[in-house]
Amino acid sequence: MAASRNGQSxxxxxxNRRHFLLGGAIAGIGATTAVAxxxxxxxxxxxxxxxxxxxxxxSNTVPFYGEHQAGIATDAxxxxxxxxxxxxxxxxxxxxxRMMLILTDDAARLTQGQSALADxxxxxxxxxxxxxxxxxxxxxxxxxxxxxAPGWLRPLPSFGVDRLEPAFSDGDLLIQVAADDPLTxxxxxxxxxxDARTFTTVRWTQNGFRRAHGSxxxxxxxxxLFGQVDGTSNPVPGTDGFDHVVWNTDGWLAGGTSVVVRRIxxxxxxxxxxxxxxxxxxxxxxxxxxxxxxxxxxxxxxxxDEPDFxxxxxxxxPVIPEFSHIARARSDHEDERIFRRAYNYxxxxxxxxxxxxxxxxxxxxxxxxxxxxxxxxxxxxxxxxNEWTIPIGSAVFAVPPGCLDGGYVGETILG
Amino acid sequence: MAASRNGQSxxxxxxNRRHFLLGGAIAGIGATTAVAxxxxxxxxxxxxxxxxxxxxxxSNTVPFYGEHQAGIATDAxxxxxxxxxxxxxxxxxxxxxRMMLILTDDAARLTQGQSALADxxxxxxxxxxxxxxxxxxxxxxxxxxxxxAPGWLRPLPSFGVDRLEPAFSDGDLLIQVAADDPLTxxxxxxxxxxDARTFTTVRWTQNGFRRAHGSxxxxxxxxxLFGQVDGTSNPVPGTDGFDHVVWNTDGWLAGGTSVVVRRIxxxxxxxxxxxxxxxxxxxxxxxxxxxxxxxxxxxxxxxxDEPDFxxxxxxxxPVIPEFSHIARARSDHEDERIFRRAYNYxxxxxxxxxxxxxxxxxxxxxxxxxxxxxxxxxxxxxxxxNEWTIPIGSAVFAVPPGCLDGGYVGETILG
Numbered sequence: 001m002a003a004s005r006n007g008q009s010x011x012x013x014x015x016n017r018r019h020f021l022l023g024g025a026i027a028g029i030g031a032t033t034a035v036a037x038x039x040x041x042x043x044x045x046x047x048x049x050x051x052x053x054x055x056x057x058x059s060n061t062v063p064f065y066g067e068h069q070a071g072i073a074t075d076a077x078x079x080x081x082x083x084x085x086x087x088x089x090x091x092x093x094x095x096x097x098r099m100m101l102i103l104t105d106d107a108a109r110l111t112q113g114q115s116a117l118a119d120x121x122x123x124x125x126x127x128x129x130x131x132x133x134x135x136x137x138x139x140x141x142x143x144x145x146x147x148x149a150p151g152w153l154r155p156l157p158s159f160g161v162d163r164l165e166p167a168f169s170d171g172d173l174l175i176q177v178a179a180d181d182p183l184t185x186x187x188x189x190x191x192x193x194x195d196a197r198t199f200t201t202v203r204w205t206q207n208g209f210r211r212a213h214g215s216x217x218x219x220x221x222x223x224x225l226f227g228q229v230d231g232t233s234n235p236v237p238g239t240d241g242f243d244h245v246v247w248n249t250d251g252w253l254a255g256g257t258s259v260v261v262r263r264i265x266x267x268x269x270x271x272x273x274x275x276x277x278x279x280x281x282x283x284x285x286x287x288x289x290x291x292x293x294x295x296x297x298x299x300x301x302x303x304x305d306e307p308d309f310x311x312x313x314x315x316x317x318p319v320i321p322e323f324s325h326i327a328r329a330r331s332d333h334e335d336e337r338i339f340r341r342a343y344n345y346x347x348x349x350x351x352x353x354x355x356x357x358x359x360x361x362x363x364x365x366x367x368x369x370x371x372x373x374x375x376x377x378x379x380x381x382x383x384x385x386n387e388w389t390i391p392i393g394s395a396v397f398a399v400p401p402g403c404l405d406g407g408y409v410g411e412t413i414l415g
Numbered sequence: 416m417a418a419s420r421n422g423q424s425x426x427x428x429x430x431n432r433r434h435f436l437l438g439g440a441i442a443g444i445g446a447t448t449a450v451a452x453x454x455x456x457x458x459x460x461x462x463x464x465x466x467x468x469x470x471x472x473x474s475n476t477v478p479f480y481g482e483h484q485a486g487i488a489t490d491a492x493x494x495x496x497x498x499x500x501x502x503x504x505x506x507x508x509x510x511x512x513r514m515m516l517i518l519t520d521d522a523a524r525l526t527q528g529q530s531a532l533a534d535x536x537x538x539x540x541x542x543x544x545x546x547x548x549x550x551x552x553x554x555x556x557x558x559x560x561x562x563x564a565p566g567w568l569r570p571l572p573s574f575g576v577d578r579l580e581p582a583f584s585d586g587d588l589l590i591q592v593a594a595d596d597p598l599t600x601x602x603x604x605x606x607x608x609x610d611a612r613t614f615t616t617v618r619w620t621q622n623g624f625r626r627a628h629g630s631x632x633x634x635x636x637x638x639x640l641f642g643q644v645d646g647t648s649n650p651v652p653g654t655d656g657f658d659h660v661v662w663n664t665d666g667w668l669a670g671g672t673s674v675v676v677r678r679i680x681x682x683x684x685x686x687x688x689x690x691x692x693x694x695x696x697x698x699x700x701x702x703x704x705x706x707x708x709x710x711x712x713x714x715x716x717x718x719x720d721e722p723d724f725x726x727x728x729x730x731x732x733p734v735i736p737e738f739s740h741i742a743r744a745r746s747d748h749e750d751e752r753i754f755r756r757a758y759n760y761x762x763x764x765x766x767x768x769x770x771x772x773x774x775x776x777x778x779x780x781x782x783x784x785x786x787x788x789x790x791x792x793x794x795x796x797x798x799x800x801n802e803w804t805i806p807i808g809s810a811v812f813a814v815p816p817g818c819l820d821g822g823y824v825g826e827t828i829l830g
Binding site: 078122129181183186187189193197204207209211213216217225227287288344346352353354355 | 493537544599604608761
């Protein structure tokens with residue numbers, strides 16, 4: 001397919017192009033030298049560089065082709081830009097197929113550090129930094145594709161806590177672009193949007209971040225802007241439990257999954273008025289290490305201790321309040337589990353505010369109605385955290401399986 | 416000063432607090448383990464982690480105290496959030512002094528990986544990742560401080576290319592927060608804004624990024640979203656040339672400088688319609704390696720070759736067009752130089768656009784009128800790049816010198 005778009009052997013093209021680009025991208029002197037000079041000149045300032053050079057992580061790649069799309073079981077990258085597109089009127093099934101062929105080819109190249117075909121800024125493609133591109137199909141996409149939609153592929157039932165804004169909700173095609181480098185994400189998102197422009201318009205875009213790659217130990221559970229350890233109780237990729245929770249096994253979605261994207265506004269000012277004890281009670285975990293309140297607040301291992309919801313204080317009250325977030329989110333049903341892969345957002349504050357912050361909640365699960373909705377129902381009815389958080393965006397997409405070299409994402413309904 | 420705010424010995428407080436926090440921040444298991452398990456289970460997928468663990472860079476710090484403020488000569492971090500605040504009516508010189516005492520204390524602590532006093536989210540302070548906080552004073556700040564303002568401390572003369580929006584222009588107090596970790600920046604910006612809230616309102620905030628720390632070799636000149644190598648011809652910190660260009664030597668600004676912050680919108684769609692040769696002619700440099708067009712387009716060293724503006728093609732035309740950006744920016748006067756420390760921005764596109772991108776241009780120079788304005792005058796009159804770029808924000812601040820432990824930023828006019 002690659003050769004069909006420029007008539008050149010992709011292998012040769014890539015080798016030459018990469019050599020050419022890398023020559024330009026990795027420059028020799030600059031601020032590192034400058035800092036050393038500063039030090040040598042005896043200005044008294046310590047060098048501000050790492051004492052030892054670290055290996056470059058810009059060249060790390062995540063395989064694109066496979067049974068499942070990348071960007072789901074992939075250890076979450078530092079940044080994500082999530083795009084929701086609307087299909088233009090008049091685009092038919094054949095149009096969708098052509099679009100997904102092109103977008104798949106772009107994603108396959110860019111994730112491996114190669115420029116896309118007709119890439120106007122090929123120099124920006126040289127540092128993939130674990131780039132992944134993950135596609136999801138909305139209700140209307142599946143309709144136009146004339147495929148059978150799973151019952152859950154529709155807006156979520158409305159929850160009492162929701163204050164949804166159309167500017168952050170719904171959409172026909174989702175593209176999650178994630179990487180450890182923000183320049184790579186900006187270039188990739190633009191490249192994909194250029195190639196999708198004939199077929200779609202931008203409905204919304206949301207940017208999110210975690211700790212930078214290398215800031216803290218790999219595998220550290222993220223913290224959100226409330227300071228909470230967020231995502232402790234999550235299925236672990238590579239285990240049977242994860243596979244059961246995440247991968248769908250039905251028809252064209254076999255090897256795929258569903259994604260729920262919700263924008264959760266967090267009222268940091270109100271949160272800050274709560275004392276530390278109150279904050280910990282509202283979640284049911286210590287802020288220090290994320291351990292359940294029935295465990296130890298010290299030591300990294302305690303984070304993963306099982307909460308003891310039966311434990312009571314000397315006064316007879318539950319140690320983990322029954323209205324705390326973890327008590328309400330917990331299900332007795334084995335099947336009511338989801339895999340969370342969230343990002344923080346921190347946008348320009350409006351009016352008199354000093355923050356416009358929250359969580360770009362992203363969860364993957366085989367079946368939205370069977371797994372996500374019951375949890376959200378319980379949280380909607382009663383969850384202490386609702387006092388400080390408001391969902392302001394919501395969208396659901398079917399995430400098709402991955403593809404092999406020569407195939408494309410979406411071939412199971414468009415092929 | 417630190418002790419005066421909580422009555423505790425800062426040393427003891429810090430040691431205990433850090434020990435406590437680090438226990439929680441560095442968790443043991445998670446996705447890394449998961450990937451290893453995935454591999455061991457023979458799923459056929461390559462591990463997506465680095466093969467070798469990289470040293471953590473979250474603990475890297477830049478000294479806060481010194482003759483000059485940090486964040487200027489500091490090798491540019493991966494991210495910056497730039498805040499411009501307006502002083503509330505009724506705040507007097509004494510108020511400004513109290514504010515700068517508090518903000519200095521916050522910055523001194525947070526940049527060293529310690530939580531600020533009354534920090535509601537102390538766990539977010541543990542990974543400074545080369546955090547710097549740099550303060551600049553606008554015209555009105557200096558007026559209220561009853562100090563003599565340098566003649567250049569006012570809005571820049573209006574240039575023909577400008578389409579300035581008040582939402583990105585001017586302001587009384589600038590805070591540049593820069594680090595290699597976006598969560599650190601979000602927490603720091605919020606902490607500073609909370610402590611400044613009694614005295615100021617937010618006028619504008621702008622977020623920018625470069626390549627992530629460790630993506631490419633340290634010292635690599637940044638690329639902007641046009642794909643250009645941006646910032647090659649820049650004074651090198653630690654050299655006499657840099658000191659001469661940047662540091663002011665007059666009165667209360669001795670050891671300080673000035674900063675010009677301009678938001679330059681870049682029309683990526685229009686730029687993409689230009690062919691590669693046209694793009695290179697408009698700047699006067701190769702896109703591949705940033706070398707001047709009179710040098711070689713291959714090899715990293717060529718980036719720093721001197722452009723030969725006298726060279727002509729066989730047809731007799733200058734190899735570097737006289738209206739190219741580098742030809743117009745270049746001055747015959749030794750003194751007309753500035754130090755650039757820019758960031759890219761990539762915000763949510765509006766309406767039918769697919770990009771809202773550009774450059775958060777930041778330059779430091781001892782004297783705005785003598786150094787920045789003549790360059791911008793020439794670029795305004797004629798610069799091929801003007802075809803694709805529009806300045807939409809502009810602000811000028813006086814950047815006071817640094818301070819020593821026990822002092823505060825601004826003491827040279829407020830003390």
